[in-house]
Amino acid sequence: MTTDDLWPAPHVSERLDVTVDLPGSKSLTNRSLVLAAVADGPSVVRRALRSRDTLLMAAALTALGSEVDASGPDWTVRPGVLDRDAAVDCGLAGTVMRFVPPIAGLSTGVVSFDGDPHMRQRPIGEILTALRGLGVDVRDDGRGALPFAIAGTGTVRGGRVQIDASASSQFVSALLLAGATYEQGVDVVHEGKPVPSLPHIEMTVAALRRHGVEVDDSDANRWQVAPGVVRAVDDLIEPDLSNAGPFLALAAATGSSVTVRDWPAATTQAGDALREILAAFGCTIERTTDGLRVQGPDRLAGVDVDLHDVGELTPVVAALAALADGPSVLRGVAHIRHHETDRLRALATELGGLGADVTETDDGLALRPATLRGGVFHTYADHRMAHAAVVVGAAVPGVLVEDVATTAKTFPDFAGAWSAVTTPSGRG
Template sequence: MTGSGYSPSSAPDGRGPWRAPVAAGPLHATVTVPGSKSLTNRELILASLADGPSRLTSPLHSDDSDRMIDALRALGVRIELEPGSGRFGPDILVTPVWPLHGDSIVDCGQAGTVMRFVAALGGFARGDVTLTAHESALHRPMGAMISALREVGVDIDDGGHWALPFVVRGHGHVRGGEVTIDASASSQFVSGLLLAAPRFDVGLHLHHSGARLPSIPHIDMTVEALAHRGVHVERPAQGEWIVPAGAVRGKDVAIEPDLSNAAPFLAAAMVAGGSVSVTGWPAHSTQPGAMLTEILALMGGRVQRRGGALTVTAGSGIQGVDLDLSAAGELTPTIFALAAFADSPSTLHGIGHIRGHETDRIAALVTELRRLGGEADELPDGIRIVPRPLHGGVWQAHHDHRMATTGALIGLAVPGVDVDDIGTTAKTMREFPELWDAMLEDGGDAATHDAETMRAS
C-alpha cells in the first residue's frame, strides 16, 4: 500500500471527479450499511398486493427504492413515510388498493427490479400503464419477460421492439396459468412473475427453459418473502415453481442490511490491512452477499461473525482464485478489485449475465483496470485477472454504482484514482462517499457515528 496521510475525498456532492482516498494505514472501522435494495423492493411489491397494510422498518432509501415507490404510487398504492428506528431514514407504510390504477406512466430509471416487477403488476390496473426508463437502461433485457407476461394474459404493446418503453394495457386482472421462460439473462424475470402470481386468477406454474439460471439466491429470496406472507411456493423440480392463487398477507417486515453493498467495505480491510466490521449481519440470509463469508476467506481474509457483526481482518496477503460467481454475480466488481491485488491470477466465471446490468460489467471492469495499468481479459462467461502494478488515472463508473465502488476500493492502495461519477452510488447507497470517508478517518469507529447522524444534518 502506498500513500501518506488520509484526507477526505473530493466532490462529496457527487459532481465532478471524485478522488478516491488512499488508506494511510491499517483500518480499524465499524460500519453500518443501509437496508437491502433487493428485499426492500420485493417487500414493496408484496405489500402493494396484500390484503391489508404493511410497514417496512429499516428499508433502503435510494434512487432504486424511490423509483419503486413512485411506480407504485402511480398505480394508486398509498405509500407514506413515517418516523422509525432505522438509522438511514423513515419506515415505509404501504396501504394497497385494488384494482390498481391505470392511465399512468412509470419511469424505471436504471432500476431492473422496477422494470421487471412492475411490468407484471401493470396487468392488474384498469387502463394503460406506460413503462419507460433512463436512456442508459433501455438496453436491459426485457424480451423474455414481455413474452411470458403475454402468455399469462397480460396485454402489452411494445411496438415490436421487445424492449422498453412499452405499454401494458391493464384489464384489472391477469389470467395466469402455465408458462415457460428463459431467464438466463436475469433471475428478475422469475422473481417478477412469482411476486405477482398469487393475484393471478388461477395462479402460476412457471418453468425455466434456459441452460443456466443466474442469481438463484435472489429467487430463493423471493420464495421466502412470499412464504412469510402466507404464500407457499411449490418447487417440484429444478427450474420449476407453482404458486397458488390466494391472499398475500399484510405484514410488518424488518429489512436486513444490504450485504452486497457491504462488500467493498469488508474487502477494504484486505486491500488496506487491518479489519472492518459490518453491524447487523444476519445469521441466515438469502441475499447473495451472504456468500462473502466464504469468498473472502478463500481469498485470504480472516472472517468472523460475533455479536451480530461480521468482521473481516486482513491475512498475510490476497490469494488468487478460480470462482464460479453465477449465484452472486453482483459481487463480481468487488472480487475483481481484490483479484487485482492478489498473489496470483484469478478467473471469475459463470457471470455472462452481468453484461446486461447497468452496463456491460465484464467489458467495463476490464477496460478500467487496463486504464490503470492492470491486466485483465474478457472470457465468454467471465474474466481473467493477472495482478500487475497499478497507477493512478480516471476510473469511469459507466453509470453503474458497483463500478464506482470498485474504483474506490482500488484507490485505497493506488494514489491518484479519480472516479468520474461517484454520485451513481446513490442508485443503491446514497451515503457511500460519506461512509467510505468515515471508515478511513482516524479511529475508524466514526463510520458508525457518521451514519447515524448523516440524515439529521
C-alpha cells in the same frame, strides 16, 4: 467530463479497525414493497432502504393506485387498484422495470413504462412475452424493450408459462411476485442455460411464504405459485450485504479489520457469499457480538471462483483480484454483460487503464499480478463499478472516481460513508 465529476478515492496508508452500519437491502425492500402493494391490508416495511431504486419503486406502486408513505425509516403501504392511465419511471432500476409490469395487468388503465436511456438496452422481452401468454395486453410495437405499455383489465388469467431466464433471475421473480393475484396463479418453467443469481429467486420465494403465499419450488427450474390472498405482513429489512462488499474488501485490500454490524445469522442475500470469497483471498472471517468481522491478510492470494449465483459481487471481487499477488479467474458471469452496463468489458477497461493485467473471457475475467497506478476510473452510471473503484483506490494512491454519485442507486451518500471509515478525519 469535468474535474468536478472526479472524486479522489481515499488512499489508506495505515491499517484500520472500524465498524460499519449499512443501509437496508434494496432487493428485500423492493420485494417487500411489491407484495405490500398487492396484500390484503396495510403493511409496514421497517428500516426500508431509502435510495433511488426504492423511491422509484414507491413512486411506481403509487402510480398503480397504492399509497406508500416513505417519509420515515419505516414505510407504510396501503394497497390500491389503479383505475386510470399512469406512467412509471424505471430509472435504472431493473426491479422496477421487471417487477411492476406483472402487477400493472391488475389495473383498469393503461400503464406506460420508460426509464433512463441505458434501460432501453436491458433485457425485458422474456417477461413481456410471458405476460402475453398469461393473458396480459402488452404494447411494445415488437421491441421487447422499453418503452412499452400494459393495458390492464382488472384481472389476469395466469397459468403455465415457459421462459428463458438465463439472462436474469428477475424474470422469474417478477412473475412469482404477482402470481398469487392471478386467477390461475402461475407455473413458471425455465428452459435454457442455468438461471443466474439463484439466491435472488430463493429470496423471492421466502418473501412470498412470509406473506402466506403457497409456493412449490420442489422441481428444478420450475416454480408454482397458487392463487390466493397475499397476507399483509410487517417486514424488517436486513442490511444490504452486497453493499457490504466494498467495506469488507477494504479490509482485504489494506490488511485491516472491518466489522459490518448486524450481519444476519441466516439470509437469502447473495452478499453472504462474501464470507467464503474473502476467505479464499486469505482473509480471516469471524462472527462477533457486533456482526461480521473480516481481517485482511498481509498479502492477497489469487482466487479461482465461480460467481454465477452472486454476479453482483463481481466488480468488488475483480478489484481485489487486480491487487492480488497471484493469478485469478472469475467465471460464470456472462449475464452481467446485461446489467447496468457490460460489467465485464467495463471492468477489463477500467482496471486495465490503471495497469492491471486483465483479460475478458466468454463468461468472466482472468487477472494476473501487476503493479497498479492512479488514474481515472469510469463508472458507466453503475454503482457496482464505483464500488470496485474505491477498493482499488484504498490500496493505490491517485485513483479518481468518475460520477461516484451513481452509488445513490442503492446507497445514499456512499462517498460520505466511505470517507468516514477510510480517513482519520472522517473517523474522528
